[in-house]
Amino acid sequence: MAALTNLLDLEPAALIRWCGELGEQPFRAKQLQRWIHQFGEADFDAMTDLAKSLREKLKLHATVTAPAIISDNTASDGTRKWLIDVGDGNAVETVFIPEENRGTLCVSTQAGCAVNCRFCSTGKQGFSRNLTIGEIVGQLWMAERTLRREKGVTAGPKGERQITNVVMMGMGEPLLNYEPTVAALKLMLDDNAYGLSRRRVTVSTSGVVPMMDKMSGDCAVALAVSLHASNDVLRDDLVPLNRKYPLVELLAACKRYLEFAPRDFITFEYCMLDGVNDTDAHARELLKLVSDVPCKFNLIPFNPFPASGLRRSGATRIKAFSQILMDAGIVTTVRKTRGDDIDAACGQLAGDVQDRTRVQERMRSLDSYQQKYGADFGRIVEIPG
Ligand code: SAH
Ligand code: SF4
Numbered sequence: 001m002a003a004l005t006n007l008l009d010l011e012p013a014a015l016i017r018w019c020g021e022l023g024e025q026p027f028r029a030k031q032l033q034r035w036i037h038q039f040g041e042a043d044f045d046a047m048t049d050l051a052k053s054l055r056e057k058l059k060l061h062a063t064v065t066a067p068a069i070i071s072d073n074t075a076s077d078g079t080r081k082w083l084i085d086v087g088d089g090n091a092v093e094t095v096f097i098p099e100e101n102r103g104t105l106c107v108s109t110q111a112g113c114a115v116n117c118r119f120c121s122t123g124k125q126g127f128s129r130n131l132t133i134g135e136i137v138g139q140l141w142m143a144e145r146t147l148r149r150e151k152g153v154t155a156g157p158k159g160e161r162q163i164t165n166v167v168m169m170g171m172g173e174p175l176l177n178y179e180p181t182v183a184a185l186k187l188m189l190d191d192n193a194y195g196l197s198r199r200r201v202t203v204s205t206s207g208v209v210p211m212m213d214k215m216s217g218d219c220a221v222a223l224a225v226s227l228h229a230s231n232d233v234l235r236d237d238l239v240p241l242n243r244k245y246p247l248v249e250l251l252a253a254c255k256r257y258l259e260f261a262p263r264d265f266i267t268f269e270y271c272m273l274d275g276v277n278d279t280d281a282h283a284r285e286l287l288k289l290v291s292d293v294p295c296k297f298n299l300i301p302f303n304p305f306p307a308s309g310l311r312r313s314g315a316t317r318i319k320a321f322s323q324i325l326m327d328a329g330i331v332t333t334v335r336k337t338r339g340d341d342i343d344a345a346c347g348q349l350a351g352d353v354q355d356r357t358r359v360q361e362r363m364r365s366l367d368s369y370q371q372k373y374g375a376d377f378g379r380i381v382e383i384p385g
Pocket of ligand 1 (some may be wrong): 117119120121168169170171172173174204205206225226269270271300301302303304
């Protein structure tokens with residue numbers, strides 16, 4: 001028998017085509033898509049308004065399977081982190097950040113990352129593989145379904161939604177896994193799936209210029225760009241991709257993107273590294289650099305990990321740096337560190353065996369995973385503020 005198709009792998013147009021191959025009309029695909037993504041249903045027999053004959057076909061040919069959960073931890077501030085098994089000893093992180101009037105899910109797009117930024121523990125792990133569409137959107141499917149069921153909300157589309165915003169700021173570089181990322185985005189935006197507005201879905205990139213242009217035509221969601229430096233010499237060192245797409249090209253691409261973007265600014269992320277990129281002179285250089293790009297800044301206090309050789313800037317330094325940007329009229333936020341007690345922050349689960357205490361601590365909470373895979377963990381993502 002042919003392998004079952006995982007329907008989480010099919011973006012809206014692909015599901016219509018697939019249903020067509022089964023002899024079904026496009027409206028059936030929409031019904032099916034609503035069951036899967038709006039109601040979080042995986043059991044075809046529960047899809048009561050589908051004809052019995054279709055349900056039988058579905059059982060024969062398809063499945064709805066999200067990647068397995070290795071661990072599930074909630075911090076005292078409500079931040080919740082799932083470690084997701086993506087096979088072959090690879091794991092990625094999905095983090096839910098509840099706030100008063102929104103719930104944000106931070107999803108991963110790759111196991112590991114080839115960009116190898118100096119301050120990022122995912123980069124230090126190297127690149128393992130791209131996540132599939134089903135693995136990317138499956139993080140949202142799993143999280144929304146879990147949160148709803150726990151609240152006793154089993155049905156209903158938008159009104160009952162627990163996740164109102166998605167940020168692709170987990171592990172991996174989304175624009176180096178372009179097609180699956182865009183397919184997953186299309187499902188997030190589709191009214192017969194999650195129906196999120198383009199403003200509420202953010203892709204974060206280290207600056208893959210050609211793919212930024214491509215995304216502006218294919219699926220222009222909100223864009224965050226990981227800047228981290230005020231000149232090319234510094235950025236070449238911190239974000240090696242800068243050698244391929246230097247700042248002048250990156251900032252030009254940001255301006256082009258703004259013509260299509262759902263928001264009228266780009267969010268620049270800037271990781272605050274003590275003595276490296278955080279002086280007043282850097283802030284002033286930054287102002288010149290971005291002077292003609294409508295933008296906001298999100299300063300991220302560096303989350304240290306042992307092998308980085310870098311330190312987080314002090315609170316006073318971060319404040320002084322942000323003041324310079326704000327005095328020039330740029331909206332600047334400092335990212336809150338959330339979920340500290342469950343290590344839901346960048347670089348905390350770097351799998352660095354030199355830090356035995358840390359790793360052993362992790363091992364205790366991830367016992368079954370340890371037995372299966374040893375110390376090969378994914379990175380814990382930073383929490384957007
Ligand atoms: N690859 C994409 C998205 C994932 S990283 C990108 O680089 O934009 C999400 C954000 O976390 C990026 O801005 C990244 O630079 C930042 N980041 C990575 N490691 C960090 C660390 N150890 N401390 C603080 N921020 C970090
Ligand atoms: Fe990759 Fe982003 Fe980490 Fe850089 S910061 S290594 S691009 S995940």
